[in-house]
Amino acid sequence: MLKRIFYFISLFAWMIVAPAASAICPVCTIAVGAGVGLSRWLGVDDVISGLWIGGLTVSMIMWTINWLDKKNIKFKGRKILITAAYYLLIVAPLYYSDIIGHPYNKLWGIDKILLGAALGSIAFFTGSMWYLNLKKKNNDRAHFPFQKVVMSISPILLLTLIFYFVTK
Numbered sequence: 001m002l003k004r005i006f007y008f009i010s011l012f013a014w015m016i017v018a019p020a021a022s023a024i025c026p027v028c029t030i031a032v033g034a035g036v037g038l039s040r041w042l043g044v045d046d047v048i049s050g051l052w053i054g055g056l057t058v059s060m061i062m063w064t065i066n067w068l069d070k071k072n073i074k075f076k077g078r079k080i081l082i083t084a085a086y087y088l089l090i091v092a093p094l095y096y097s098d099i100i101g102h103p104y105n106k107l108w109g110i111d112k113i114l115l116g117a118a119l120g121s122i123a124f125f126t127g128s129m130w131y132l133n134l135k136k137k138n139n140d141r142a143h144f145p146f147q148k149v150v151m152s153i154s155p156i157l158l159l160t161l162i163f164y165f166v167t168k
Contacts, residue, residue: 045167046099047107048160050116053090055124055156057117061086062128090117107167116163123155 061083068078091114094100100113107115131151135142142148 045163046105046112047116047163047167050113050118051120051123051156051159051163052116053113054117054120054122055153057086057090058121058124058128059152062125119159120156123159124152127152127155 064082064086065079068074068082091100094113100111102111105112128148128151131142131148134151135148144150
């Protein structure tokens with residue numbers, strides 16, 4: 001219980017000191033991070049937790065790439081290297097702690113967390129790109145407040161609802 005309280009206090013403290021908004025803003029990252037923590041804490045199925053893990057990973061990748069762009073740090077293969085590094089940093093600890101790879105934790109023959117992470121990554125990326133496309137068509141302005149958050153998180157929320165019924 002103390003560990004959970006510490007987690008939420010840390011998350012709240014991080015929200016207070018988060019830097020200014022980037023391509024995919026800290027609010028999106030915090031929302032996805034909170035979704036991961038909350039789903040695991042509530043004992044939600046691993047495929048749903050995986051959705052949020054995938055979304056969080058893509059959010060961190062996009063945030064890092066944008067930060068490097070702002071600092072004018074460019075090198076060959078940067079996006080691929082950053083993407084591979086983040087997924088390795090996420091998947092390796094889960095694999096070595098036997099959270100990923102358990103033979104009874106599969107859906108459709110695929111590990112639930114890996115399935116969820118792959119689908120969550122695609123969903124978050126698609127929502128984020130859709131937002132950027134709509135914003136570009138609107139003279140680089142959002143159509144409504146927090147559109148970036150809504151459009152990035154909505155596909156993951158929809159998949160969460162779908163997989164809630166699939167795994168029920």
